[in-house]
Amino acid sequence: MNKSLEMNGVVRIICLLVFLTVSGGAAAQTVFRSAGQENDSIRHGLVHKIGFEIRPGCVAPTNSFLEGDNERRKRIDRSLSVHLKYAFQFGEDSYLRRLYPHAYQGIGVSYSTFFASSELGDPVTVYAFQGSRLAALSSRLSLDYEWNFGASFGWQKYNSYSNPQNEVIGSEINAYINLGFMLNWQFHPQWNLTGGVDFTHYSNGNTHYPNGGLNPVGARVGVVHTFGTEPAVAASIRPLAIKPHVSYDLVIYGATRKKGFATEYETCLVPGSFGVLGLNFAPMYNFNKYFRAGVSVDAQYDESANIKEYKVYESNGGDMKFHRPPFSEQFAVGMSARAELVLPIFSINVGIGRNVICKGDDTTGFYQVLALKTSVTRNLFLHVGYQLSKFKDPNNLMLGFGYRFHNKR
Template identity: 25%
Template sequence: MKSISTYFGISDSKFQLLLVGLLVFICGLTVDAQKKQHFQAANLLFEPRFNYGFLIAHHVEMEIYNGHFPSFEFSVARATYGKQQWESLYNYPVTGCTYWNAWLGHPDLGQAHAIFPFIRFPWLKTDKNELNFRLGAGMAYLTKKFDRLENYKYIAIGSHLNAAINLMVEYRWKPLNYLQLSFGIQLMHFSNGSTKTPNYGLNIPSLSGGAAFRLNKENSYIKRRIRPDLTRFEFDGREFLEIKLGTTFAIKETGDTDGKRYNIYSGFLSASKSLGFKNKLGLCLDLSWDGSDALLVARTNTDPYPARQLTKPGISAAYELVLSRMSFAFNLGFYLGGKDKSEGLSYYKAGIHYLISKNMFANLTLKTHFARADYVGIGLGYRFRWKYYLK
């Protein structure tokens, strides 16, 4: 029997490295928080949910799969209560992990299984009512994929293993101490980041309802006249410029019939300033080399040129949303050069940075051109603090 990694065309060792890296990013915050629960109750919530939605036909070829179908999920979550500084800054969010399952409404599409850690941010919050936003990111396994002979009409996804992104806005009502009822709208997205083509992706909006149960009394919020003790990863109120130097590696296909894969190497140097305990804003210099660019250039240019012209420098505005040792990074930038111009002059990056130590971090990055995914890559980096002084 073939291993799952053969569907990506990479070795088992590389596949395991990619999977472990992803799980470290998206699970680290929850694990780190749970380790610190020495004397308080676990503060756990158990929540089954029922969703009913449809598959968005965002390409003409997908219209044959129009239809409505249910999906189900089960979550184990932990409500924060102020043990760490970031918890109170974000109005005591909830972290957890969800299993999501659905038959996708057509025999060609099969079934989807997804597991994703999540964080649920309160927008509005009272003792009995909440308006929340949930963000989840993890892995999905789709039982059906594109096959040139057996499933050639299914042009949305070319691999069994995919990334899973979940967004949800919900209203939550707490009629009892041990019971919570919620209703909302969510979007589930599956994509492999062009590691295997085709990769139009699946987008599933749904109406959602659930009931969450507690097995013990909720911990009271820790309210202090002074802030909780800082961890070594958290901003301490001092002014400095943070310099980050990082690298990213990825593999992708271009969609050609030969199924050839191309390596991508990129690096970045960013300078940012903390706007407070939650946000950073700055500029980033990017440098990338994509092995598939030579193929794209050859379609319109037959003249010889230096290989260095395939390198693409760029500059981008950078923003980070910080949660202890993890941060969500967003960049909007423009290319300053490069031989290939087919993808346009602008690009967008979204990623997760996770501090392995005080200054070394791992990163998981999605790069896109407009609404089309270019690649998903992983890498390492190091941060420096420059001009560090007291206010």
């Protein structure tokens, strides 16, 4: 897949996600008002926040390139990033704020370095984020979490001539996934200080090879300014609940991917890119306002599945060629258990499943799913996911849309 296709795929999805985050405040209010929910007037409007963070870390040594098998002959084991973030909360009288009193969401931009600019670059990342409270430790101190998801730009990728030892980063644009846990201290009605731990993963979702990925782990320290006096009234918000019920999610997704494999005698990268198309149907029981779980029927067509069995060996050399595998070896149907964390605008879905209708080594066995669902309307959502195979092998992106039936939230 060339750079143009990468821009059209990953970057458009990320830009759409960020746009939905920025416009989500007004849109979500309109959605719930039109759905006939309780009074959704916003007495003070949206609550706005600006934050700044520093995140030093260590890079996990997952590859010989990071351990010193590189041009500089030095370990790449440090990282540092600085972040500027804008967040908002819904007004204290809004339906969503009464459902989720401590949730916030927004957009951020960061600059990162791994102190190896010539081989990895110093990427700039644009991302959406969301966080909330896990536990109140005192009237001014809480334990919070936050996730980030976005796209990072400006990597020095693998190049067989100028950067041949970089087996970690295979594309100039990579997905960015982050999870943090931190203590949040409100030392002033309009100021908060945060500090905690941080876990990050950079990957291109198997759209390019190599795709070893980069995994910094470290600390985070930040300061947040809230405009207005909203923190003083948070304790007075009257929480709402929802009635348990069953909803049904239908998701259609697609992506492109690269395909490579290793045998006892060779490592092979199959020329070209391959299409992936899938469908999920998941009845989900909504236990409460934060959590739903259920099962999903997952059907997927992968144009590259089991292609390693159809390599054409030519005695006179030349380009590598493959026959197209039969449809029965490219199509699989599985069942997965799903769990989902639900907050305003975003839901995070995780699943583990096994194919029950399949043929060939690539589709036989377990698969794992991690997906972010971003509300576009009350029932329509954007789906950005990633699938692993056999608990270890990167499989493919899952970029699409979904619709929720029988939604009583």
